[in-house]
Amino acid sequence: MRIDNDTKLDFKDVLIRPKRSTLKSRKDVDIHREFTFKWSGKKFKGVPVIAANMDGVGTFAMAEAFQKDGNGLTVALHKHYPLDELKKFYKKPAHKNAWYSIGMVKADEEKLAEFIKSGGKPEKICIDVANGYSEHFVDYVKKMRDLYPKLTIMAGNVVTGEMVEQLILNGADVVKVGIGPGSVCTTRKMTGVGYPQLSAIIECADAAHGLGGLICGDGGCTVPGDVAKGFAAGADFIMAGGMFAGHDQAEQEIVEDGGQKFVQFYGMSSDTAMKKHKGGVAEYRASEGKTVRVPYRGSVELTLQDILGGVRSTCTYVGARRLKDLTKCATFIRVTQQLNTVFGND
Ligand code: 5GP
Numbered sequence: 181m182r183i184d185n186d187t188k189l190d191f192k193d194v195l196i197r198p199k200r201s202t203l204k205s206r207k208d209v210d211i212h213r214e215f216t217f218k219w220s221g222k223k224f225k226g227v228p229v230i231a232a233n234m235d236g237v238g239t240f241a242m243a244e245a246f247q248k249d250g251n252g253l254t255v256a257l258h259k260h261y262p263l264d265e266l267k268k269f270y271k272k273p274a275h276k277n278a279w280y281s282i283g284m285v286k287a288d289e290e291k292l293a294e295f296i297k298s299g300g301k302p303e304k305i306c307i308d309v310a311n312g313y314s315e316h317f318v319d320y321v322k323k324m325r326d327l328y329p330k331l332t333i334m335a336g337n338v339v340t341g342e343m344v345e346q347l348i349l350n351g352a353d354v355v356k357v358g359i360g361p362g363s364v365c366t367t368r369k370m371t372g373v374g375y376p377q378l379s380a381i382i383e384c385a386d387a388a389h390g391l392g393g394l395i396c397g398d399g400g401c402t403v404p405g406d407v408a409k410g411f412a413a414g415a416d417f418i419m420a421g422g423m424f425a426g427h428d429q430a431e432q433e434i435v436e437d438g439g440q441k442f443v444q445f446y447g448m449s450s451d452t453a454m455k456k457h458k459g460g461v462a463e464y465r466a467s468e469g470k471t472v473r474v475p476y477r478g479s480v481e482l483t484l485q486d487i488l489g490g491v492r493s494t495c496t497y498v499g500a501r502r503l504k505d506l507t508k509c510a511t512f513i514r515v516t517q518q519l520n521t522v523f524g525n526d
Contacts, residue, residue: 188379190361191406194512201499209495211488211503212252215416217353218392219325220332222303226252227488228503229407230396232421233258233281233306235453236445240269241429245480247274251488256281256306256334256419258448259288260457263295270300279306279334284320296328304332308356310367310449310468312338318350325351334417337398339375341387348393354417355393357384361400363422364447367468378413378512385414404490411491411503412510421445426474427483434476441476 203209215224231242233256243255256279261269269275280295280302282288295302307324309317312335321335335347336356344355360367360374368374377400388395397415401407401423410418425445432443446452447469454460454467477483491503500509519525 188376189512189514190376191378191400191402191409192518193376193514194378194409195515195518196409196412196494196498197511197513198497199499199509199511201496203496203499203501206489206492206496209492209501209503211491211495213416213503215394217332217394218348219351219353220330222330222332224252224332226254227491228411228417229253229487230279230417230419231255231424232398232419233279233308234421234448235260235456236426236430236432236443237421237424238281239429239431240265240274241431242424242427242480243269243274243277244272245429246277246484249481249484251484253277253484254279254304256308259283259308263291263298266295267298267300270302275301276303278302279304281306281308283307284309284317302331304334306356307333307335307352308337310337311359312336312347312356313343318346321347321352322350334396336396339380339384341383344384344387344393344395345391348388348391353394354396355384355388356396356398356419357381357415358398358400358419362447362469363399363402363425364445364450364470364472365399365468366447366470370466370468378409381410381413381415385416388416389414404487405494407487408491408494408506409512412494412498412506412512414507422474423487424480424483426477427480428478429480435473437473442473443476444471445474446471 213228231237238256238258246253254277259281332353334354335352339359347355361377381397384395394416396417397410398419401420426443450469451467452471498509500506
């Protein structure tokens with residue numbers, strides 16, 4: 181047994197120090213990024229924020245809303261849409277804003293193959309497993325890269341540099357980073373495994389960029405400031421679930437209780453998800469996600485404005501004219517308190 185005594189940090193442990201800047205207004209800031217993916221060779225231009233591939237968040241309706249917004253945010257679709265619905269969706273322009281998700285199971289692999297055979301044209305896929313540390317997963321990513329050389333592949337999740345390198349060398353364009361930080365994740369509680377998300381992003385971005393790869397910080401963003409911290413730490417993309425939950429675009433029932441409206445939100449390995457999609461929790465695995473009710477928040481547009489406005493403002497505070505420059509311009513300071521909660525946590 182070994183103890184690593186380096187302090188690892190979460191979003192809540194730091195703030196970004198303001199700096200003198202020549203930027204006049206938030207309007208002067210460009211929060212779009214342009215990337216050419218290492219393996220697929222495809223280009224991305226847009227705000228690099230991704231709605232997570234979860235029920236209630238990674239939906240067709242969310243992709244439509246992002247397309248309408250026009251800033252190029254993308255949605256990782258949850259993997260439970262039937263083939264015929266996927267085929268219909270991929271005929272619409274909003275599919276440009278989507279990542280097609282698969283897990284490491286035969287059924288998902290076959291569904292993707294069938295989708296492509298029948299004329300479906302996904303450009304980006306997200307290969308998502310809870311624990312990206314198995315040799316089997318690396319082999320799976322390699323197999324997908326060999327099968328689909330032109331597809332942009334995002335794969336994860338991992339939290340350490342050596343595994344980021346291994347996944348990039350085996351065909352991932354983007355590696356998804358985050359184990360345990362999610363709003364409805366109970367992995368840390370159930371297994372004791374995890375890594376503070378800010379440090380995970382800093383370390384993994386360094387590893388990925390050395391190889392011409394990219395990372396997506398996945399999970400743990402609770403407010404727009406966390407998204408900005410993730411970018412400042414070096415994340416090329418940020419994926420969020422909870423921040424996008426509770427909207428009209430959830431494709432979930434809106435329930436009323438005591439005069440207030442709520443939408444159910446749950447982890448994709450929670451009891452709720454497993455019952456819904458797999459007919460129950462398999463005996464050998466404990467549920468690693470929770471089920472919550474989030475207040476209904478109307479359409480996602482206002483939330484989007486909040487997030488984009490927040491990130492733009494961060495850039496103004498540190499003099500970053502482009503989101504790309506934020507890492508260079510930002511200095512994190514360690515703090516013991518980040519928000520004043522005297523009137524609650526909002
Ligand atoms: P959030 O933005 O809500 O904090 O985190 C979203 C991320 O949590 C997802 O993209 C995914 O990586 C992770 N996640 C979603 N469902 C579950 C779950 O049931 N268990 C765990 N461990 N993580 C989950």
